[in-house]
Amino acid sequence: xxxxxxxxxxxxxxxxxxxxxxxxxxxxxxxxxxxxxxxxxxxxxxxxxxxxxxxxxxxxxxxxxxxxxxxxxxxxxxxxxxxxxxxxxxxxxxxxxxxxxxxxxxxxxxxxxxxxxxxxxxxxxxxxxxxxxxxxxxxxxxxxxxxxxxxxx
Amino acid sequence: xxxxxxxxxxxxxxxxxxxxxxxxxxxxxxxxxxxxxxxxxxxxxxxxxxxxxxxxxxxxxxxxxxxxxxxxxxxxxxxxxxxxxxxxxxxxxxxxxxxxxxxxxxxxxxxxxxxxxxxxxxxxxxxxxxxxxxxxxxxxxxxxxxxxxxxxxxxxxxxxxxxxxxxxxxxxxxxxxxxxxxxxxxxxxxxxxxxxxxxxxxxxxxxxxxxxxxxxxxxxxxxxxxxxxxxxxxxxxxxxxxxxxxxxxxxxxxxxxxxxxxxxxxxxxxxxxxxxxxxxxxxxxxxxxxxxxxxxxxxxxxxxxxxxxxxxxxxxxxxxxxxxxxxxxxxxxxxxxxxxxxxxxxxxxxxxxxxxxxxxxxxxxxxxxxxxxxxxxxxxxxxxxxxxxxxxxxxxxxxxxxxxxxxxxxxxxxxxxxxxxxxxxxxxxxxxxxxxxxxxxxxxxxxxxxxxxxxxxxxxxxxxxxxxxxxxxxxxxxxxxxxxxxxxxxxxxxxxxxxxxxxxxxxxxxxxxxxxx
Numbered sequence: 251x252x253x254x255x256x257x258x259x260x261x262x263x264x265x266x267x268x269x270x271x272x273x274x275x276x277x278x279x280x281x282x283x284x285x286x287x288x289x290x291x292x293x294x295x296x297x298x299x300x301x302x303x304x305x306x307x308x309x310x311x312x313x314x315x316x317x318x319x320x321x322x323x324x325x326x327x328x329x330x331x332x333x334x335x336x337x338x339x340x341x342x343x344x345x346x347x348x349x350x351x352x353x354x355x356x357x358x359x360x361x362x363x364x365x366x367x368x369x370x371x372x373x374x375x376x377x378x379x380x381x382x383x384x385x386x387x388x389x390x391x392x393x394x395x396x397x398x399x400x401x402x403x
Numbered sequence: 404x405x406x407x408x409x410x411x412x413x414x415x416x417x418x419x420x421x422x423x424x425x426x427x428x429x430x431x432x433x434x435x436x437x438x439x440x441x442x443x444x445x446x447x448x449x450x451x452x453x454x455x456x457x458x459x460x461x462x463x464x465x466x467x468x469x470x471x472x473x474x475x476x477x478x479x480x481x482x483x484x485x486x487x488x489x490x491x492x493x494x495x496x497x498x499x500x501x502x503x504x505x506x507x508x509x510x511x512x513x514x515x516x517x518x519x520x521x522x523x524x525x526x527x528x529x530x531x532x533x534x535x536x537x538x539x540x541x542x543x544x545x546x547x548x549x550x551x552x553x554x555x556x557x558x559x560x561x562x563x564x565x566x567x568x569x570x571x572x573x574x575x576x577x578x579x580x581x582x583x584x585x586x587x588x589x590x591x592x593x594x595x596x597x598x599x600x601x602x603x604x605x606x607x608x609x610x611x612x613x614x615x616x617x618x619x620x621x622x623x624x625x626x627x628x629x630x631x632x633x634x635x636x637x638x639x640x641x642x643x644x645x646x647x648x649x650x651x652x653x654x655x656x657x658x659x660x661x662x663x664x665x666x667x668x669x670x671x672x673x674x675x676x677x678x679x680x681x682x683x684x685x686x687x688x689x690x691x692x693x694x695x696x697x698x699x700x701x702x703x704x705x706x707x708x709x710x711x712x713x714x715x716x717x718x719x720x721x722x723x724x725x726x727x728x729x730x731x732x733x734x735x736x737x738x739x740x741x742x743x744x745x746x747x748x749x750x751x752x753x754x755x756x757x758x759x760x761x762x763x764x765x766x767x768x769x770x771x772x773x774x775x776x777x778x779x780x781x782x783x784x785x786x787x788x789x790x791x792x793x794x795x796x797x798x799x800x801x802x803x804x805x806x807x808x809x810x811x812x813x814x815x816x817x818x819x820x821x822x823x824x825x826x827x828x829x830x831x832x833x834x835x836x837x838x839x840x841x842x843x844x845x846x847x848x849x850x851x852x853x854x855x856x857x858x859x860x861x862x863x864x865x866x867x868x869x870x871x872x873x874x875x876x877x878x879x880x881x882x883x884x885x886x887x888x889x890x891x892x893x894x895x896x897x898x899x900x901x902x903x904x905x906x907x908x909x910x911x912x913x914x915x916x917x918x919x920x
Contacts, residue, residue: 264700264704266700266701266704266707266708267700267703267704270703270704270707270708273711320697349699349700349703370703373736374703374706374707374710374711375710377703377707
């Protein structure tokens with residue numbers, strides 16, 4: 251049995267936001283397999299193949315991680331830091347998708363090595379447009395490194 | 404000083420006078436003494452001469468006496484010139500001659516005596532030789548007695564003459580001695596009197612000087628005493644003044660101490676307040692973060708799901724349901740705008756402007772581009788005059804223009820042709836900028852409400868808005884040290900003015916309390 255390939259890991263604690271994002275992605279037919287993590291701890295378990303995700307492998311990374319910043323338990327900043335500090339997860343592109351446009355957050359995220367920072371537009375039409383843009387970019391246009399880049403060796 | 408010098412000179416003259424007088428007296432006394440000794444020598448000499456004359460008289464008498472005795476004994480042999488008495492007489496006469504060598508009158512008399520006596524002796528010798536050759540002849544009887552007596556008388560007269568001369572000499576010399584002694588006495592007395600006079604005068608002057616000095620000394624002592632009293636008085640006064648001064652200094656030190664204490668308290672209080680303010684500011688920041696993140700999420704959901712309803716199920720909904728959906732969506736948009744503006748406004752409080760020189764024209768053009776990109780902005784006539792360069796925070800000032808331009812566009816939307824004018828003028832060290840529109844304007848009675856947060860002068864159904872835009876403009880202008888005001892009449896457009904100080908230091912950061920650490 252071939253392992254499930256996840257195109258996107260969506261880290262979002264708000265079910266409404268998660269639903270709207272998934273709706274937009276589905277509408278643009280960009281992703282079939284979207285994993286949604288409800289907090290930072292769950293996201294780290296998935297990314298580092300532990301706990302409920304211990305049967306996962308580092309060699310089967312998501313093509314892109316959509317990360318909210320304000321999360322219960324472990325914040326988006328901490329998730330980002332953990333990912334970028336570990337060689338096995340460093341190559342995974344991370345797009346911060348947040349309602350915050352605080353300068354401090356922007357600076358911190360880029361210093362931690364974020365690949366993209368998108369502020370969620372209030373307007374749904376704009377949001378759908380934004381989702382289409384970044385989905386097209388990260389899932390179609392962008393080239394990912396070979397799997398060896400995720401081995402950590 | 405001058406007086407003392409004069410006195411000293413006077414004293415010197417006095418001493419010189421005394422010394423001169425004493426010297427003269429001394430000289431005169433010595434000379435008088437010398438003269439006395441000489442005169443007394445002469446007196447003794449005269450007396451010696453008189454003695455010799457006496458001797459010669461006695462010799463003559465004895466010689467005549469012997470001659471008479473021999474004559475009586477008819478012995479003429481013994482009358483010869485070799486007789487001892489006649490020799491003696493001859494010697495005496497010779498001595499007289501020597502003694503009176505200084506006196507020609509006496510010499511003449513003595514020469515006469517010698518002549519007379521010599522002739523007598525010669526005649527006597529001749530008589531004796533005749534008698535010895537003739538034997539006992541009567542020739543011896545030929546000695547002329549008469550002649551001898553005559554000679555003797557002559558000699559005696561001569562001796563008397565001599566003696567009288569000498570005695571006269573002696574008298575005159577004695578008189579001279581006496582005169583000399585008298586003169587000496589007078590000189591001594593006179594000199595003594597003069598000395599006394601000079602010494603007396605000198606003594607008088609010295610006495611007077613001493614008295615003067617004493618008086619001066621007394622005066623000086625009195626003056627010193629007076630001065631001493633005054634000095635003591637002044638010392639006491641000074642002491643009082645010093646005490647007062649020390650008092651003042653103590654009081655001042657105390658006051659300073661109190662001020663220091665108060666300052667310290669004030670500093671403590673300021674520090675405490677600053678800390679409180681910082682805490683409040685952090686809370687506010689946390690609050691605004693929270694608003695930005697949490698408040699906007701439900702808005703987005705409302706908007707998102709209502710839009711999905713419209714898009715995917717719109718055709719299935721009745722007309723009224725679609726209308727209500729529209730109301731939900733516009734309310735959502737308005738609240739989203741409110742939140743956005745409020746966030747921007749609160750963020751302004753924490754930012755400190757970064758001043759840099761910039762051409763206002765560029766900022767206006769950027770703001771134009773931003774506002775005109777919004778939908779529904781129609782044909783507008785722009786009248787933009789030359790704008791100066793100013794030193795401002797570029798981002799904040801762009802925001803000012805965006806707000807003012809969008810206001811001008813918004814409130815002139817009902818005009819068939821909107822005219823927006825932008826210009827500037829220099830006035831008393833500041834640049835006044837203005838933006839004028841031909842829009843709705845406002846009632847100047849409410850002009851003071853124009854720049855308050857959430858204050859609106861128009862109904863929402865006339866001109867939509869959050870009431871934060873002009874408050875933001877005012878806040879930015881004030882942060883740059885400028886003023887902002889507006890002039891208008893309803894229906895006649897509005898003009899907004901604001902100032903920028905011309906002499907703003909280059910790229911200086913204006914500190915604000917809320918500046919992020």
